[in-house]
Amino acid sequence: MKKDHAQLSADFNANEPRVNWHDETLWWIRQKRDKAANTLPEWEELREAASAVKYHTLSNLSEYLQQFEANAHRNGITVHWAADAAEHNHIVCTILKEQGIKRIVKSKSMLTEECHLNPYLAENGIEVIDTDLGERIVQLADEPPSHIVLPCIHKKKEEIGELFHEHLGTAKGEADPQVLTAAARLHLRETFLTRRGALTGVNFAIAETGEFVVCTNEGNADMGAHLADVHIACMGIEKLIPLRQHLGIYLRLLTRSATGQPQTTYSSHFRSPRPGQQMHIVLVDNGRSTQLGREEFRNSLKCIRCGACMNTCPVYRRSGGHSYHTAIAGPIGAILAPNLDMKQYADLPFASTLCGSCSNVCPVKIDIHDQLYKWRQVLMKDGQGGAMKTASMKVMNFTLSSPGVYRTAGKAGRWFLRNVPFVVNNPLNPWYKQRDMPEAPQQSFGEWYKQNRKQ
């Protein structure tokens, strides 16, 4: 059986200084986000507008999809529709094969991670080089990204230096970020100049104009797309917004929420292919239309993938992105993944303290922590809670619904903690991990109240 979130977190927590470092780094980014948000007095109105425009879009999505398709087509872009991951991968592979392209560059696209495109293309003899520096690093390490905005946030520079020494020929022991980035720049320039196919993700697609916007700090999406003969852009159907002017709202929120920058270095608007180039868009459903029908969970489709909920999450910061065993980690991933596969991702909505910090920082006001709570209800009802959780909930229910049983159980608990603490304070009790159980008081509040009221 595959390891669940708790087990994978335990692995990550084996190295305590590293967990602390991970935690502090992400918290620092969260603080940068706060500073950036506080520079705009209209921040809350922007969030409100961003949320409302996305909801409106979802309420008219079938129309907007058709409008976008018609306009993109008019602009000279070929539009493809993929019902699921397999169809998406097949479409991309077919376009490349028809053009005789065997090697491509790819900028960041969480959708292609979700669809496991890279291994599929590899099986079909097509080499993919990820060009975002963080993604290239995890690709060299043969790992998935651990964060949607900061793919290798879990890696120390010495480990990256080691990878570069092995794959890019940098000096042994070289771990200076400046030097390593320069080495990657050289290596990837050569790649950009020799690849005929480029794949990018999409941050926003505009129904009104048929254009799409791709945001990067590195310039890798543009380097790939403008040098390639064939540009394929892959997007989930929820990336749509109605009007070009709505970009004003989203671009102001996206990067401030993600890294605390006022905007990404490049916000590129692709409307038509350059002369002689082919441009394709693949519109992917892969469960999104199902999520749209789940009233309590449809707001998750508003997500603009800024990663703010991960940076603020006390669980994510201390468990690491890989513990979520899905393409999109953290709180938002934990409400998206069960829609794709309730059984495989049944553990994720439980990987939260429900503190609500994620909902507070979300630029499109997704009620993330409420949805985590609601997924728990759905999963327990569906029998996905696991035997332990189901049994313990039954015991809790029995105990809490009868005052007599509750008093006896309380008494027994206190007696055990006082007299034989090792029965509770042992590794079999998950609550004992990383903590000590409290010292038990002599009496319960009920007993104390009874006694003191008499006096």
Add this chain to the structure above:
Amino acid sequence: MSSREKILAAVKKNQPALEVMATYTQPEREEDLLQQYSTVLQAIGGTAVIVNTMAEVTHYLKEMWMGKGRIVSTVPGLQDLAEIAGETDPHQFENVELAIVPAHFGVAENGAVWVTEELLQQRVLPFITQNLAVILPKENLVATMHHAYDRIGNASYGFGTFIAGPSKTADIEQSLVLGAHGSKSMTVFLL
């Protein structure tokens, strides 16, 4: 049924009842746009140079870049400094050291300039060049991205991009490094 029809049918069936489109109005503020633009651009790693004439621009660029490598321009009137970007194959720009391009306007809140294909000649130019210089008339500054899109309106372009500073990455332990894949520096001349 094709995937297109399947997806559209499922979406139509599952989308919530139509909600009206929300509107947003940006509050207007009294701001010194030139000052704000310059400050933000410096903060994101760019350089703002305030000049009065094109001759000053030429002088500045000559001092900085003459003899350092290939200089390409899409701004007219810089013949004694740069070649005119006329290539049809974008790969031919791979060895450009400095590219000089004009911009439609700049955005004070984030230091970005808006450029479109017809100003760039080749889309790849501001990305593939090692260094980027932008010529921007001072009066063409707007306060926020809302003003920016008001200004763009329904303009038709094949490609357009906001460029805010040099390309950068912080992927290695969150250490900021300028010059990821795009230009390593960005100088904006406010004319």
